[in-house]
Amino acid sequence: MEIERGIGHVQGVPVGAVFHRRADVLQAKLHRTNQRGISWVVDEVDGVEVGDAIVLNGGYEDDEDHWDWVRYTGASESKDREAGKGRLLRSQSWSYQDNAALKRSFERKYPIRVIRGYKGEPQYSLADDYRYDGLYEITAIRTAASKSPAPDGSEIKICQFDLKRLPEDLQVPAV
DSSP states (O other): OOOOOOSSOOTTOOTTOEESSHHHHHHTTSOSOSSOSEEEEEOTTTSOEEEEEEEESSOOTTOEEOSSEEEEEOOOOGGGEETTTTEESSOOOTTSHHHHHHHHHHHHTOOEEEEEOTTSOTTTSOSSOEEEEEEEEEEEEEEEEOSSOOTTSOOOEEEEEEEEEOOGGGSSOOO
16 A cells, blocks of 8 residues: 655654655655655645645755754745755745745644754754654744845845644654
8 A cells, every 4th residue: 555645644654763865755755855845745625735844954044943943944946046055046935836835834734744854953963864853833934034145235035934843742653
């Protein structure tokens, strides 16, 4: 039987499961892509895209990881980012597919799976692996100013999401 990705825990994947490569995270159905930070699925309720998971892997300088709460910067097209540096060249948009999907999960109060990668906050990340760290709820969203300006010195607006880890009793996947 093929396991489907959806909202919440993935059947057969315990919180704390470790994966050596991003491809292993994909194969476990925790996330939809091998590259992007935000994952989404089509909501069975109305057929629109909603966020189901994020990867914390040192993506943007404006991210903050404090284990039980996270401030997560939304996504941008690759042409809007400085390759390999985590800096933006232009403002982000709430209409960009990944940001819109994660925003819908906030509006619908859907939990988000959090996967930490080896480039994330060293205090909470493994040295060379990815780890599924359970479910978080998005508690707030905002448009904020990035720490760094655009190459021309102008302000860059970012989509930000605050997430809070759900209580331990909700971190046990249903069997």
